[in-house]
Amino acid sequence: MNKHIESVTEAVKAKFDVLNTEIVRDTQAAVDLKPGDVHAALAFLKAQGFRQLSMLTCVDWLEDKEFQLVYLLFDWDKGVRLQMRARLDRDNPKFTTVTNIYPGAQYYERDVHEFFGVEFEGNPMSYKQLFLENWDDIPPMRKDFNSRAYSDKKFPVREYKKDFTKAGDGK
Amino acid sequence: MKQVKLFLGPQHPGMHGNASIHMYVEGDIIKKSYLLPGMLHRGFEKTMENRTWMNNIGIIPRICVPEPDPNEMVFANNAETLANIEVPERAHWIRMLILELARLAAHLMAFGGCGGPTGLYTAMYWAQADRDGILTLFEEITGQRIYHMYIVIGGVRKDLPKGIEKKILDYVDDLERRLPDYEDLVLNNPTIIARTKDQIMLPAEVVWELGVTGIGMRSATGKAYDIRKVAPYARYDKVEFDVPTATYSDALTRIRFKWLEMHQIIRIIRQVLELMPGGKVREKALDGSALRWQVPKGQVYTAVEASRGEYGYYTVSDGGIMPYRVAVRGASFPQGLLGVEKYLPGHRIDDAALWFDTMGICSPEIDR
Amino acid sequence: MGEGIIEKDKKLKEGWEGISRFFRANSLWMLMYCTGCCAIELPQAMTSRYDMERLGMGPMATPRQADVLLVTGYLSVKTLRRVIYAYEQMSTPKYLVAFGPCPINGGIYYDAYAVINRLDQYLPVDVYIAGCMPKPEAVMNGFQDLIDGIKNKTADGWKRYRDNYEWYRKNQIESLGELRIKDEFHE
Numbered sequence: 001m002n003k004h005i006e007s008v009t010e011a012v013k014a015k016f017d018v019l020n021t022e023i024v025r026d027t028q029a030a031v032d033l034k035p036g037d038v039h040a041a042l043a044f045l046k047a048q049g050f051r052q053l054s055m056l057t058c059v060d061w062l063e064d065k066e067f068q069l070v071y072l073l074f075d076w077d078k079g080v081r082l083q084m085r086a087r088l089d090r091d092n093p094k095f096t097t098v099t100n101i102y103p104g105a106q107y108y109e110r111d112v113h114e115f116f117g118v119e120f121e122g123n124p125m126s127y128k129q130l131f132l133e134n135w136d137d138i139p140p141m142r143k144d145f146n147s148r149a150y151s152d153k154k155f156p157v158r159e160y161k162k163d164f165t166k167a168g169d170g171k
Numbered sequence: 172m173k174q175v176k177l178f179l180g181p182q183h184p185g186m187h188g189n190a191s192i193h194m195y196v197e198g199d200i201i202k203k204s205y206l207l208p209g210m211l212h213r214g215f216e217k218t219m220e221n222r223t224w225m226n227n228i229g230i231i232p233r234i235c236v237p238e239p240d241p242n243e244m245v246f247a248n249n250a251e252t253l254a255n256i257e258v259p260e261r262a263h264w265i266r267m268l269i270l271e272l273a274r275l276a277a278h279l280m281a282f283g284g285c286g287g288p289t290g291l292y293t294a295m296y297w298a299q300a301d302r303d304g305i306l307t308l309f310e311e312i313t314g315q316r317i318y319h320m321y322i323v324i325g326g327v328r329k330d331l332p333k334g335i336e337k338k339i340l341d342y343v344d345d346l347e348r349r350l351p352d353y354e355d356l357v358l359n360n361p362t363i364i365a366r367t368k369d370q371i372m373l374p375a376e377v378v379w380e381l382g383v384t385g386i387g388m389r390s391a392t393g394k395a396y397d398i399r400k401v402a403p404y405a406r407y408d409k410v411e412f413d414v415p416t417a418t419y420s421d422a423l424t425r426i427r428f429k430w431l432e433m434h435q436i437i438r439i440i441r442q443v444l445e446l447m448p449g450g451k452v453r454e455k456a457l458d459g460s461a462l463r464w465q466v467p468k469g470q471v472y473t474a475v476e477a478s479r480g481e482y483g484y485y486t487v488s489d490g491g492i493m494p495y496r497v498a499v500r501g502a503s504f505p506q507g508l509l510g511v512e513k514y515l516p517g518h519r520i521d522d523a524a525l526w527f528d529t530m531g532i533c534s535p536e537i538d539r
Numbered sequence: 540m541g542e543g544i545i546e547k548d549k550k551l552k553e554g555w556e557g558i559s560r561f562f563r564a565n566s567l568w569m570l571m572y573c574t575g576c577c578a579i580e581l582p583q584a585m586t587s588r589y590d591m592e593r594l595g596m597g598p599m600a601t602p603r604q605a606d607v608l609l610v611t612g613y614l615s616v617k618t619l620r621r622v623i624y625a626y627e628q629m630s631t632p633k634y635l636v637a638f639g640p641c642p643i644n645g646g647i648y649y650d651a652y653a654v655i656n657r658l659d660q661y662l663p664v665d666v667y668i669a670g671c672m673p674k675p676e677a678v679m680n681g682f683q684d685l686i687d688g689i690k691n692k693t694a695d696g697w698k699r700y701r702d703n704y705e706w707y708r709k710n711q712i713e714s715l716g717e718l719r720i721k722d723e724f725h726e
Contacts (some may be wrong), residue, residue, distance in 0.1 A: 024471050025252055027402055052382050054474065057498035059487050070485065072472050072500075076394075079402035083472060104382035107508040115216075131209035131538060132653070133617045134716045140217060140652050147217050148650040154714050155656040158644040181618070182572040182625055184600045189574055189618060210618045211575065214651045221650060230647050236576040280582075299586040306583070317579055317672055535576065 005029050005080040008048060016041050030083035035069075035095065038086050042071065042101045049075045050082060056098075056108035058116045062143040065090040067118055071098070088118065097122035115141035172197045177520070181210050185288050185524035188236075188534035192511060192523060199520045206511040211538035219497045224250055224324065225461040227494065232318040234499060235536040238277035240270050241477040242484075243322035246497075248404065248473040249486035250324045253466050256454055262326035263406045264447040268339075268440065269312070269321060270405070270475070275346075275436045276305040277478035281531065282429045285357070288524035289366050294357050301349065304342050311335060326453035336444050343437045350433060358427055367422035371526050374420070377514060382505040385480025385531060386428045393418035398476040410442045422529040465492055477502050479531035501536030508537065563606070563632060564689040565595045567682075570605035572625060575612020577638035577672045584675040594682050602628040607685070610664075612672070613641035615653045616715055619661060623711060623718065626662055631697045634665045634685055638673055646671065660710045663696030 009021050009029050020032040033041055050073035059068040064087075071084040088095060097120045098105050109120040110130050117139040120126045129135060138145050174195045180186035189211050194204035215234055219227050231246050232239035244266060251258060283298020285291075306316040311332055313319035321328050357363055373383070375391045388396050395414040399407040415431040417424050457464045466488045474483030480502035487496040501507075507530075515526055573581070585591050585598065599605040602625045614622060626635065640646035642658035649656060658664055665688060668681035688694030700707060711718060 024469070028472065030470065051379055052384075054382070054472075054481060054483065055485065055498065055500040057485055059470075059496045070470070070498075072483075072485065074474075074481075076396045076401060079398075081402075081472065081474075083470065085470075102382070103380050104505050104509060107504065131212040133209065133620070133720060136716065137652075140214060145217075145652075147214065147221060147652045150652045151645075151650050151654075151656065154652075155645075155654075156660055156710075156714075157649070158657045181621055182570070182602065184571045184598070188578075189572075210615060210621070212615050212617065212653050213613060213648055214653045218648065218651050233576055233647070236579045295582075296586050299582050300588060303583055303588050316674060 002027050002078075002080055004075075004078045005082070008045070008080070008082065011048070012041060012045070015044060024083065027079060028081045028083070030085060032085050032087075035086045035088055038069075038071070038084065039096065039098060039101065041084060042073075042098055045073055045082065045084070046101060049077060052076060053098075053102040053104055053108075054081070056105050056112060058112045058118060058141075060090070060116060060141065060143045061087075062090075067093050067116060069095065069112070069118070093118040095120055097126075099123060115139055117142065174202055179520075179523055183524075187284065187524075187527060187532065190507075190532075190534035190537070192515070192527070194515070194520075194523070196520055201516050201518055201520060201523065204511055204515045204523075206508050206537075208508065208534065208537050211535045213539070215539045216497055216499065219494055221493065223462050223492050224464055224466055224494065227497075228323050229320055232320060233535075234539060235477070235482070235501070235533055236317070237280055237533060238273050238478050239318050240273040240322060241475045241482045243320065244270060244404075244475050245473045245482065245484040246486070247322050247324045248475075249471050249484055250456075250466055252471045252473070253469045253486070253488050254324075254456065255467075256325050256456055258326050259451050259454055260406075260448050261330075261450045262452045262454075264443055265327045265331060265452060266322055267405045267407065267410075268331075268443045268447075269319070269327070271436050271439050271443070272305055272308065272339075274478045275433060275440075276302050278429045278433055278436070279305070281478065281528070282353070282357070282426065282433070285363075285367075285426050285525070285528050288521075288528055289363055291357065291360065291363065294353070297349075297353070297356070301346055304346075308335070308339060308342060311338070323453070325456040326451075328453070330452045339440065339444060343440055347434070347437050350430065353430060358423070358430060363426075364423060366522075366525065367426060367529070369421050371422040371518065371522060371529060372420065373425075373514075373530070375418070377510075381509050381513075383480070383510070383530075384505075385476070385478070385502060386425050386432070387420065387506065387530060388480065389414060390417045390420035390424045390428055392416075398474055398481060404473075404475055409446065410439050412439050412442075422525060425529045425531075463492055465490055466494075474500065479503050479533060482536070499536070499539050501533070501539065503530070503532040504537050506530045507532045507534070560689055560692070564686045567594075567596045567607050567634075567686070568599035568605045569596055569607040569609055570602055570625065570629070571598045571600060572602075572608065572622075574610055574614060574618050574622060575639070575641065577611035578609075580672055580675050580678060581609070581611065584678045589675040589679055591679070591682065594679070594686065596682060602626075603630060605629055606632070607634045607636060609636050609638065610642055610658060610662075611638045613639075613646065613648050613654050614658060616655060617653075619655055619711075620715060620718060620720065623662065631701075632689075633697045634689070634694050635662055635696055636666045636668065636681060636685060637664045638668050638678070638681075639671050640669070641671075643667055655714060661707060661714070663699045663707075665694040665696045 022030040054072040066087040180191035191207040283295045286294035313321040472485045483500040485498040489495040645656035648654035
């Protein structure tokens with residue numbers, strides 16, 4: 001494993017209350033933190049050379065009743081990548097913006113808000129719709145949203161006189 | 172002076188793809204602007220959660236239309252990392268060949284595309300004709316012109332057809348002969364120079380602030396920030412190529428970089444064809460039905476260098492037959508949304524389309 | 540005597556319509572609106588290798604001067620609002636060509652929450668072009684079909700839209716909710 005990423009994970013471990021670390025591949029590691037530590041850890045890592053926030057995304061763990069925010073950081077000089085993950089309560093998904101550390105996060109936060117319903121305090125535009133228009137259901141990327149049912153309800157399907165799925169059964 | 176609301180797109184000949192810029196103008200200076208994305212939003216990430224791993228290979232190229240192959244590469248790479256599959260040596264080299272050809276096609280399209288907003292349609296016609304040559308090669312290799320579904324989990328779908336090496340070499344020789352003509356036509360053209368030199372600047376601080384990658388980043392920071400060099404994937408560490416860099420990023424520099432990179436792509440393609448070993452091209456990922464294939468638990472992110480910058484997928488597997496979550500990082504997401512909001516104001520209306528073009532913005536990958 | 544004049548009028552009118560159909564079919568202006576991914580093959584069809592202009596087709600920037608609306612691929616609900624807006628702005632006679640499987644039955648997006656499943660519920664389609672994505676040969680073939688359809692009066696989508704306007708409008712409102720978005724700016 002890459003020496004640099006090892007030393008960085010050790011430094012994060014020493015400084016913050018790390019729940020779990022994971023080696024994903026040679027140049028990539030993952031660190032699980034408590035939500036309260038995320039801002040301090042991001043500022044710390046940015047000073048360590050992780051100058052770019054590649055992406056902020058969210059995973060919906062329906063069974064654990066949690067949202068997992070994933071901050072993907074990249075160090076362009078060393079070529080190493082770090083996943084920083086934190087879990088939020090699914091029933092009350094609120095978090096604070098990180099735009100003061102990584103300004104590029106602004107639209108990623110809007111994206112996560114729109115598709116998962118996680119609110120980011122301090123991000124002025126995050127409550128507005130960006131990709132969707134006149135959305136009338138729960139945020140669509142949540143696991144309990146059924147895309148097929150919504151599509152069938154809203155958009156009529158073409159009905160075929162012949163059932164091609166059965167007729168073309170190799171006979 | 173009174174501020175006027177103005178729409179650029181989605182139905183506008185200067186716009187690249189189905190996106191819209193909304194702006195307030197004063198005279199012909201843009202005072203405030205926002206991108207209105209989502210016209211191409213298909214809910215792709217949700218759709219991928221409802222397909223099996225193998226089914227997904229068939230649909231993912233559609234996320235980025237001008238350059239679909241990085242999609243296949245990152246998806247396959249993620250699944251291989253999770254499932255611990257070793258890709259055969261020859262497959263790595265074929266993947267590089269495909270990715271470089273795709274990059275060449277995308278660069279040609281973008282390089283000629285700058286003729287649209289500047290009124291130099293000759294460049295567009297030339298570039299489209301040359302791009303068509305690559306599409307014909309793709310058709311022979313993969314069976315499809317645009318969406319190839321060629322890079323699959325475990326390698327590539329099929330070996331290269333016989334005699335394709337000569338055709339590829341003939342094509343790149345021909346293109347290399349024509350590249351000086353492109354320089355004369357576009358880069359030394361007084362009209363283009365007047366429109367682009369010292370215009371539409373991208374300083375290094377802005378690059379770091381927004382998270383711009385690709386040509387924009389390399390032309391502003393002066394360092395070879397290319398994922399192929401920084402964190403090599405496939406076999407990019409075994410071929411020689413240079414990454415053009417600069418510390419002054421105006422629109423002309425960024426257009427020139429596409430031209431310079433085309434030389435490097437041709438260099439890589441020649442080396443790949445020379446160094447490519449024999450052997451099998453696909454490792455069997457599983458025994459039994461591909462539709463029941465389960466990928467071990469894990470969360471992994473892979474990025475490759477697409478023609479516009481860092482293009483990556485974040486894949487989460489919960490051990491099931493379908494991906495639990497796939498998140499797409501479009502290469503032009505930062506400059507397309509935050510860049511338009513913060514740094515397009517101050518330019519003139521007629522530069523907006525050129526701004527969009529030289530920043531390398533591709534709307535389907537923003538919308539997903 | 541009166542009947543003779545009406546008869547003559549009718550003949551004259553038919554004759555004129557035949558002539559105008561001939562001219563319409565040979566000079567088609569398509570609206571440059573790339574709605575989906577099938578648009579990537581249009582530049583190839585337009586430029587040197589396939590050269591659409593030999594069919595008498597050319598690109599046109601504004602809907603009011605265009606004859607053909609190309610729905611190139613899938614339509615998200617957000618695009619459909621704009622497409623309806625553009626289609627209604629076009630002056631008759633107008634034609635609509637749909638590319639790929641997505642406007643026919645949803646294609647690979649049959650279960651996507653943001654993409655409609657069939658276009659002919661909302662707008663009348665004159666020609667469908669198959670393939671994902673249609674090759675330039677198929678595109679040219681589809682355009683030839685459209686030209687033939689105009690000549691033999693089968694491409695009459697604009698008449699159907701006029702006659703069944705309430706039905707189309709009902710479907711549009713059912714799927715889209717609101718047709719016009721008042722505040723498109725992010726403010």
